[in-house]
Amino acid sequence: MRPSIALATAILAASTYFVPISGIVASNSLSGAFAQSEKSGPVVTSFTLDNGLQVVVIPDRRAPVVTHMVWYKAGAADEPPGKSGIAHYLEHLMFKGTKTVKNGEFSAKIASIGGQENAFTSSDYTAYFQRITPEALPEMMRLEADRMENLVLTNEIIIPERDVVQEERNARTENNPGSLLREAMSAAMYQNHPYGIPIIGWQHEVNALDKDDAIAFYDKYYTPNNAILVVAGDVDVETVRKLATDTYGKVARRAEPGERMRPTEPPPRAARRLEMSDARVRTPSFQRLYLAPSYYSDEDGEAEALEILSAILGGGSTSRLYRELVVEQKIATSAGAWYQGGALDHTEFGFYGSPAPGTTLAQVETRTQAVIDELLKSGVTEEEVKRASKRLIRSSIFTQDSQSTLARIYGASLTLGSTIKDVQDWPERIAKVTPEKILEVAKKYLKLNRSVTGYLKPEVDAQANEG
Amino acid sequence: MKTLDLINLKSAGKAFARLALATAFLVVAPAAYAVDMKTIVSSKGVKALLVEDYTVPLIAISYSFKGGTTQDAPGKEGTAKLLTNTLDEGAGDIKSLAFQEALDDNGMKYSFSAGTDSFSGSVQVLKPDAERSFELLTLMLNKPRFDAEPVGRMKASRLNGLRAEATNPQAIASKALRENLFADHPYSRAANGTIETMEGLTGTDLEDYRKRVFAKDNLVIGVVGAISPDELSKVLDRVFGDLPKKAKLTPVPEWKVATGKKIQIDFETPQTNIRLAYPGLKRDDKDFFAAYLMNYVLGGGSFSSRLYEEVREKRGLAYGVYSYLATYDYSGFTGVGTATRAERANTALEVLRAEVERMAAEGPTAEELDKARRYIKGSYAISNLDTSAKIAGVLVAIQSADLGIDYIDKRDEYLDAVTLEDVKRVAARLLASEPTVITVGKPQG
Numbered sequence: 052m053r054p055s056i057a058l059a060t061a062i063l064a065a066s067t068y069f070v071p072i073s074g075i076v077a078s079n080s081l082s083g084a085f086a087q088s089e090k091s092g093p094v095v096t097s098f099t100l101d102n103g104l105q106v107v108v109i110p111d112r113r114a115p116v117v118t119h120m121v122w123y124k125a126g127a128a129d130e131p132p133g134k135s136g137i138a139h140y141l142e143h144l145m146f147k148g149t150k151t152v153k154n155g156e157f158s159a160k161i162a163s164i165g166g167q168e169n170a171f172t173s174s175d176y177t178a179y180f181q182r183i184t185p186e187a188l189p190e191m192m193r194l195e196a197d198r199m200e201n202l203v204l205t206n207e208i209i210i211p212e213r214d215v216v217q218e219e220r221n222a223r224t225e226n227n228p229g230s231l232l233r234e235a236m237s238a239a240m241y242q243n244h245p246y247g248i249p250i251i252g253w254q255h256e257v258n259a260l261d262k263d264d265a266i267a268f269y270d271k272y273y274t275p276n277n278a279i280l281v282v283a284g285d286v287d288v289e290t291v292r293k294l295a296t297d298t299y300g301k302v303a304r305r306a307e308p309g310e311r312m313r314p315t316e317p318p319p320r321a322a323r324r325l326e327m328s329d330a331r332v333r334t335p336s337f338q339r340l341y342l343a344p345s346y347y348s349d350e351d352g353e354a355e356a357l358e359i360l361s362a363i364l365g366g367g368s369t370s371r372l373y374r375e376l377v378v379e380q381k382i383a384t385s386a387g388a389w390y391q392g393g394a395l396d397h398t399e400f401g402f403y404g405s406p407a408p409g410t411t412l413a414q415v416e417t418r419t420q421a422v423i424d425e426l427l428k429s430g431v432t433e434e435e436v437k438r439a440s441k442r443l444i445r446s447s448i449f450t451q452d453s454q455s456t457l458a459r460i461y462g463a464s465l466t467l468g469s470t471i472k473d474v475q476d477w478p479e480r481i482a483k484v485t486p487e488k489i490l491e492v493a494k495k496y497l498k499l500n501r502s503v504t505g506y507l508k509p510e511v512d513a514q515a516n517e518g
Numbered sequence: 519m520k521t522l523d524l525i526n527l528k529s530a531g532k533a534f535a536r537l538a539l540a541t542a543f544l545v546v547a548p549a550a551y552a553v554d555m556k557t558i559v560s561s562k563g564v565k566a567l568l569v570e571d572y573t574v575p576l577i578a579i580s581y582s583f584k585g586g587t588t589q590d591a592p593g594k595e596g597t598a599k600l601l602t603n604t605l606d607e608g609a610g611d612i613k614s615l616a617f618q619e620a621l622d623d624n625g626m627k628y629s630f631s632a633g634t635d636s637f638s639g640s641v642q643v644l645k646p647d648a649e650r651s652f653e654l655l656t657l658m659l660n661k662p663r664f665d666a667e668p669v670g671r672m673k674a675s676r677l678n679g680l681r682a683e684a685t686n687p688q689a690i691a692s693k694a695l696r697e698n699l700f701a702d703h704p705y706s707r708a709a710n711g712t713i714e715t716m717e718g719l720t721g722t723d724l725e726d727y728r729k730r731v732f733a734k735d736n737l738v739i740g741v742v743g744a745i746s747p748d749e750l751s752k753v754l755d756r757v758f759g760d761l762p763k764k765a766k767l768t769p770v771p772e773w774k775v776a777t778g779k780k781i782q783i784d785f786e787t788p789q790t791n792i793r794l795a796y797p798g799l800k801r802d803d804k805d806f807f808a809a810y811l812m813n814y815v816l817g818g819g820s821f822s823s824r825l826y827e828e829v830r831e832k833r834g835l836a837y838g839v840y841s842y843l844a845t846y847d848y849s850g851f852t853g854v855g856t857a858t859r860a861e862r863a864n865t866a867l868e869v870l871r872a873e874v875e876r877m878a879a880e881g882p883t884a885e886e887l888d889k890a891r892r893y894i895k896g897s898y899a900i901s902n903l904d905t906s907a908k909i910a911g912v913l914v915a916i917q918s919a920d921l922g923i924d925y926i927d928k929r930d931e932y933l934d935a936v937t938l939e940d941v942k943r944v945a946a947r948l949l950a951s952e953p954t955v956i957t958v959g960k961p962q963g
Contacts, residue, residue: 113573116904146821155831158821163889165896168821182900214834218789222837222857225788226687284904330786333681368618377671378615384674407674438623445625449642451574453905 093451095461095471096288100300103276107461107471108291109283111454117284118455119191120180121199122462124279125272127250128174128313128396134264136252139172140216141265145179146170147208149201154208157194161187174246175395176466182455185285192298199273200302204262213260220251228329229336229507236505239323240340243314244396274305279465283458316342316397322499326506334384336405337415338505343400343496346392347467354392355480356488357400357496361390362439363431363489364422365402372402375422382410382418395467400496412506423497430490444478553909553926558741560751562759566739567913567923568750571906575645577743580910581758582638582918584847585731587709588770589637593718596711597727598632600669600676600719605630607668609657614668617654626651628658634705635770635847636918637731642907645744656757659732664721673716680713687857687958690783691791694956699775699795699851733765734758740913742906773849778952782961790863790959791855794870796949798843798850801919807932808940809843809852809948814890815882816873817841817854822889824873829856835866841874852948863961871953878949881942895930 096108127138148154161168166183181191224230234249241247251257280299282291319342346354365372365388376386386404402423404415450456464474556568590597606621606628608614621628627642639659643651683689693708700706711719737758741750777795799809810818817825817840829839839856854874858866882890902912916925 111573113571114899114904116900155822159889162819162822162893163896165893165898165900167897167900182904184896184900211832211834215830215837218835218858219837221789221859226857331685333685334678367622369615369622374615378667381671384671384678405678408677438619442622442625445644445647446627448644449576449627452576452578452642452907455904 093457095475097465097471098292100275100295102300102302102304103274104295104299104302105279105465106291106295106299107279107281107465108286108288109281109454109457109461110286110288111284111457113285115184115285116182116454117185117188117282117286118180118182118458119188119195120178120281120283120458120462121195122176122178122279122281122466123272124175124277124308124311124466125177125268126173126175127248127252128245129272129311130245130248130268133256134260134268135248136216136250136257137260137264137268138177139251140213140257140260141268142170142172142177142179143212143216144204144209144265145198145202147202147204147212149197149203151201152194152197157198160190160194166191172250174250176463178462178466180458188282188286189294189298192294196298196302199275199278199299200305202266202269202273204265206262209262209265213257216251216257217254220254220257223251224249225254228327228332231329232325232327232505232507233338235325235327236338236340236503239325240342240399240503242317242319244316245313246394246396246398271306272308274308275299275302276304277306277308279462281458281462281465283454283461311395313396319501323503324505325503326508328508328510330510332507332509334405335412335509336403336507337412337419338507339402339416339419340503340505341400341496341498342397342501343390345394345396345398346469347395348397352480352484352488353492353495355477356484356492357390358392358443358481359436359439359484360431360489360493361388361400362443363435364388364426366439371426372404372419372422376404376415376418380418382407382414386415386419393463393467412508416504423493427490427493427497430493431486433486436484436486436489440481440484443481447478553903553912555913555923556747557923558747558750558754560754560759562734562755563763564734564737564739564754564758566741566750566754567917568740568745568747569742569906569909569913570744570746571742572744574906575744576642576906577645577648577741577745578640578642578906578910579739579741580638580640580907580914581737581739582636582914583731583733583765584635584736584918585637585765585767586633586635587707588634588704589727589731589768590707590709590711591723591726593715594723595708595715596676597719597723598637598731599710600672600716601637601724601727602630602632603672603676604664604669604721604724605658605662607672608663608665609654610661610663612657613663614665617657620650621654624650624654626654628655632709634709638914640907640910648745652753652757659757660760662724662728664724666721669719669721669724673719676711677713677716680710680716683710685785687785687787687789687791690785691793691855691956691958694781694783694958695793695795695853695954698779698781698954698956699777700773700849701776703773703849704770705773705846705849729762730766733762735763736765736767737761738914738917740910740917742910742913770848775849775851777851777954779954781954781956783956783958784960785958787959788859789857790860790957790961791857792863792867792870792961793956794854794874794953795956796852796854796874796953797951798845798852798948799944800847800850801845803850805940805944805947806845808936808944811887811890811894811933811936812877812882812941812945812948813841813843813852814894815886816877818843819890819893822893824877825854825856825870828869828873829866833865833869835862835869839870854953860960861962863957863959867955867957867961874949874953877945879946881938881945884938887936887938887941891933891936895933898929 093110099105130137164187166181168181170179238247344353372386376383383404384407388402390400391398402419406415558568559565587598608617624647630639697706817823825839829835836856836858841854844851902908
């Protein structure tokens with residue numbers, strides 16, 4: 052028996068095609084999606100309503116299904132100090148009803164036609180979506196527009212939901228030593244920027260969140276001029292324009308969130324090292340993160356070069372790290388690298404590896420460092436770059452098959468500041484990356500003072516693999 | 519939000535095992551959306567369902583061999599799972615690394631998976647690269663090398679996973695459930711293998727499994743995309759045509775699960791995992807749709823079920839709470855589960871049991887049944903028919919479960935034929951017994 056895989060998981064799997072260990076932001080690297088075959092790819096249109104809401108339409112008329120998403124330019128990194136988790140908690144509370152719609156009524160309407168819905172929060176954005184048949188689109192737009200301005204919260208409803216969030220934190224983080232270490236590594240990585248705070252929030256701060264915190268965040272960021280509507284699937288532009296004007300168009304500008312300025316990182320001076328032991332750990336693992344620019348904070352094509360650098364160093368079983376550590380030396384059972392380019396501010400370039408029985412974390416780290424050093428010394432070959440970029444570009448064509456994935460790619464990219472053209476030109480930019488540029492970004496960013504190294508270990512007495 | 523709200527950028531996404539399992543099979547489409555499918559039979563006798571579509575320059579193929587992990591030889595548990603990792607590690611004259619490079623350069627997307635009752639795979643190929651993609655797929659299915667080096671590497675990786683299972687509360691609960699429900703039936707065996715069996719596996723075991731299970735008489739195929747019937751016919755012959763005519767499957771006996779046991783497994787973790795198991799049914803049971811509707815009302819409907827309402831919405835006891843019909847080819851059970859903090863675990867368990875008892879005694883209301891019916895009709899197309907790859911999967915599911923080529927058109931009728939009495943009867947049939955209860959953690963409260 053194989054449980055059927057829920058929709059959201061399927062979308063995620065698709066969007067994390069390149070960077071399997073990171074979340075949706077990786078989808079950004081899929082950006083150019085269909086620029087490769089413009090002839091057959093959908094024509095993406097965008098316009099802006101008078102109240103500032105940007106609308107993006109991505110037609111895919113193959114099946115009578117529509118993906119309707121609203122993206123807010125507000126995420127965990129926009130939370131006030133001491134209120135960690137409020138962006139995500141508010142996301143849960145957005146399902147609790149409005150002045151005219153009862154708690155659960157929106158969800159019930161979606162269920163009554165067999166639709167799917169969900170929402171997600173990242174450091175940089177929060178998004179809500181429904182997947183429905185085209186006839187239901189007007190109703191979805193009416194209800195989604197309604198909860199953009201008319202949310203009503205009572206303590207009776209929101210206190211149990213806070214417990215739900217704590218259970219979610221338990222399930223995602225507290226239950227899992229690997230997640231606990233990652234949380235600690237992020238906190239060590241960002242010395243000033245809020246990316247160091249977990250999206251779900253610190254447990255003690257989540258415990259203290261209340262209705263006023265949620266409403267304050269809502270009133271500050273949930274306004275049409277801070278949102279992007281994405282409609283993909285069996286629709287045409289004119290229908291969406293009319294429906295959007297009649298629904299979202301009537302929502303007042305509720306706030307002026309202004310420029311998205313977060314506290315920035317000082318120059319990193321010291322390499323940081325963390326170790327965590329936990330009785331639940333059976334297989335030790337090594338991770339190394341480097342502070343690196345994102346697609347949105349980089350200078351002149353650095354992100355594209357980092358994308359290919361990560362593919363060459365650690366993307367899959369033909370990568371340098373896998374071949375050296377797993378195939379040749381046999382000191383690791385897994386080894387690789389990833390780059391999380393889809394973030395507003397400086398982000399992470401990461402390495403991971405798990406030692407083979409009889410070898411140590413230190414051996415895995417040393418050998419990983421040797422692979423990095425060799426690259427810093429000799430650079431990458433023209434052929435490696437061609438292969439990696441071709442592979443990235445080819446894979447992006449597959450996103451044409453999924454309206455949900457396209458909606459996510461455009462939603463995330465535009466929310467972070469891309470234009471439609473930026474998204475469509477991504478394959479072209481990837482194709483232009485040179486070995487020289489890759490060596491340049493590697494030298495600039497893969498420096499130990501920019502890094503955090505983490506060791507996850509079994510508890511000392513159960514430690515068979517550590518020498 | 520509700521099942522998957524937070525995409526945590528800072529932690530490994532795949533570390534989080536999803537709690538909201540839906541149901542154990544793939545539901546198929548409503549009559550409103552006609553899927554224009556053709557049956558293709560190649561000259562070597564390979565049959566496939568095809569939906570032609572040239573909108574996107576892709577071809578999606580799904581296929582499934584009846585068999586699955588039940589066909590692992592005794593003492594060789596984990597063979598089918600290891601096979602999913604080794605078919606692409608060298609084939610024909612091409613060794614592991616060169617083969618991986620060839621796959622990379624070609625850009626095809628592919629996957630293999632070993633379920634309990636079937637071994638299945640899928641590919642998505644770009645039309646301009648299709649020739650090479652099919653060549654590589656043919657090699658993987660017909661001439662995998664299973665060289666000692668890559669097999670050893672894949673085993674090492676799987677062994678790592680098996681070691682981690684020992685301290686994963688979800689895996690611990692699943693193992694206890696499986697072993698208790700299925701006793702000495704093949705379904706009780708460890709699909710992923712054990713450390714001992716995995717260590718013992720060799721390329722010979724993999725080839726032996728492949729020869730027994732990859733055949734034409736237990737194979738179903740679904741194809742969607744930019745390919746004509748004639749082109750497909752040639753592809754079918756090439757990829758699948760030279761497989762043996764008949765599979766050599768070890769028969770799996772029918773099994774009725776026995777419930778009523780209480781198993782508490784002590785484990786230091788903040789959350790207690792709770793699993794309940796009741797008798798179930800198979801996909802071909804005449805009460806299947808009645809049970810499916812009942813399950814939706816109880817805990818299958820993600821944000822609208824009774825369990826969601828009582829456990830999560832009203833009491834904030836858990837993030838994920840669910841029920842599901844686990845339908846196997848030769849058995850079935852009905853599962854219920856959640857995870858909650860230790861001090862509320864007993865409360866959560868009481869609520870779960872009370873809701874199941876209420877369903878067993880009273881069934882759903884007419885209104886609940888109506889809602890369930892509408893959801894299950896409508897969700898079919900929305901969830902399953904929006905991408906070529908998913909439609910290919912549906913074509914396979916229809917054939918695997920022998921639902922009939924008109925299933926997509928008939929599905930609404932089947933659902934409409936279910937009465938409230940039917941659902942009440944099946945609720946009592948499945949849920950009136952004493953469940954097997956498994957708790958992993960330190961339940962209190």
